[in-house]
Amino acid sequence: MSPPPPPDPVVVLGAGYAGLTVAHEVHRRSRGRLPIVLVDRHPVHVLRTELYEVGRLARDGGSTDAWVVPLARVFERSAVECREAAVDGIDLAGRTVHLSTGPLRFGSLAVCLGSVAAYYGVPGAPERTHQVYRLSGALRLARTIRDVEHGSPYLPGERRPRIVVVGGGSTGTELAAEIATVDWSRITGVDARPPDVLLLTGALPFLAGFPPALVGHARALLGRAGVGLLHGVNVNRVEEGRIHLEDGSVLAADVIVWCAGLEAPPIVRDLPVPHGRGGRLAVDPTLEVPGHPGVFGVGDVVEFRDPSSGMLAPGTAQAAIAEARRAAQNIVARALGEPLAPFAYRERGVIVALGLGQGAAALRHVTIWGSPAALLKRAVQREYARSVRRGEPSSLL
Ligand SMILES: Cc1cc2nc3c(=O)[nH]c(=O)nc-3n(C[C@H](O)[C@H](O)[C@H](O)COP(=O)(O)OP(=O)(O)OC[C@H]3O[C@@H](n4cnc5c(N)ncnc54)[C@H](O)[C@@H]3O)c2cc1C
Structure with missing residues (x-):
């Protein structure tokens, strides 16, 4: 008798803040027992929260090394398979994603494809x-x-x-x-x-x-x-x-x-499921896409309204990572036949860099500004980049 075929993997689309965290956390929570495929069009994780630093980009003479972390390095010590491919389509009913490299069936799916610029029909x-x-x-x-x-x-x-x-x-x-x-x-x-x-x-x-x-x-x-x-x-x-x-x-x-x-990418806007503003996925409180058990939306790609506060979770890396942790927990729960838990968003704070080593930050109980805020922002960004390079999941303020 031939052995049973391996189970369809957990497929994570997008290796940004949401996708990276989902892949890490599913691996950790399932103790490596669930096969995971992480798909991105690039073989790197981009530190997108640092892209306003165009002076540094101009100075570095075209090298983007400081802004990216190779996925092979992030997952070198775990069994997450990283696949470099463009996602061309998602067939929810057929539980298959269509990649530039061919079709891929999924057991569970995390859609973490981020967002694209919204031009609101402004000509030019x-x-x-x-x-x-x-x-x-x-x-x-x-x-x-x-x-x-x-x-x-x-x-x-x-x-x-x-x-x-x-x-x-x-x-x-x-x-x-x-x-x-x-x-x-x-x-x-x-x-x-x-x-x-x-x-x-x-x-x-x-x-x-x-x-x-x-x-x-x-x-x-x-x-x-x-x-x-x-x-x-x-x-x-x-x-x-x-x-x-x-x-x-x-x-x-x-x-x-x-x-x-920003708005949802066209592949997501075209899915035959409920949508929120800008074509974002309107997900259930558990972050599952309504009517599609085992399919989750995470990060910029979703519109999540917290049922207790009525507030929308912001389109930030901080929210994407928090959602990703709960989505990963629910992906593993689905695989084990256990109940899913709802997501609740609690913001830790926001920091805005304002040039000349200055910034302004609103943390939970305090507002700080000037150089302490800018230093805090830099420290948070560095810590995130460092822990991703070490291959460990991280939260971002
Ligand atoms: C300049 C700037 C500064 C910011 N500063 C902050 C900050 O200080 N704090 C904060 O919390 N947030 C900040 N944000 C917001 C934050 O970057 C986003 O909210 C975060 O990136 C969302 O994470 P995500 O995983 O949903 O999407 P992303 O990080 O954008 O990841 C999406 C991934 O999907 C991949 N992908 C997309 N489409 C396809 C496709 N068709 N095929 C294959 N792969 C695909 C992309 O390559 C990408 O890797 C900032 C954003 C910008 C632009």
Whole structure:
């Protein structure tokens, strides 16, 4: 008699903050007994929370080593199989994912495919703006600003290069502060004119949803960093070097960066299941996709409303990791035929970097700002990167 076929594996789609943690935790909780396949289009885990540091990216001359951790290294001491492939489709009914390398059946599935820039139908925005949501985009932006700065040496009467960042959330704010405070002369090797940086918040208030104390400190520090703030008007259209605003005014810009929001990737938006804002998966309290036992959504790809507080979990690495831990627990529970547990999100705090070694942070019971906040952010990022490189799961503030 031939032995029974091996069980279909736990398949984890996406090796970002959510997917990496799901794979780690399923392996740990099942003591290596559940086969796990982790799929990503890249053979590396990208430290996406550091992609606003375009000065460092420009300085490093194109090497991205500091921003990535090879998956082979992360999982060298565990039995998680890492597969480099693009996810082309998900057949929930057939319990199969379609990869660029061929079909793969799953026993359980964790969809952790992250998010993509949302352009809200603004003409010209996808083609004529930069973004830092992906490493390739952040690298391209860093090179573009370096070139613009290199071509803008100090000459009498010359204007400063204008860089407009669209979107006044934490990503746009951190990026604007970074661009305004980097020493571009050192990077370009010429006496470059510092850029004139404008942060366009659109109709939403600056740092909408953040604690008021943090917003106040951030506004003051951003002013000190030399970033101009423009509130209350949405972008209507983007042309080469020009932004048309809803009120009819036009802004000239040498570089435009789009940090105005995110949505679910098309593969996820197209799934025949309930969706929330931006096509995100509307999951059950256990993070399971309704009607599909054993299929979980984790991280930026989901819209999770906490049933007790009624609040939406934010699209952050911190929330993605917290969700991933509960999803992994539930994946193992499903395999053992045990009851699933609901997820509840408790934020530990938020920290925004504001250039010149300054920052603002709202932790559970205290707000801190200035260099202590920036140092805390750096320490949290370093600790996360270090523990991932060691092959251990980590939480992120
Ligand atoms: C500049 C910046 C700063 C940030 N700062 C913070 C911060 O300080 N703190 C914080 O908590 N959060 C921060 N965030 C948010 C945080 O990065 C995201 O919330 C987090 O990355 C979400 O994790 P995820 O695993 O859901 O998605 P991701 O980390 O984006 O991972 C998704 C993975 O899926 C893969 N993938 C996608 N589509 C496919 C496909 N079709 N085929 C194969 N693979 C695919 C991608 O390659 C990627 O590896 C920041 C984000 C940015 C952009």
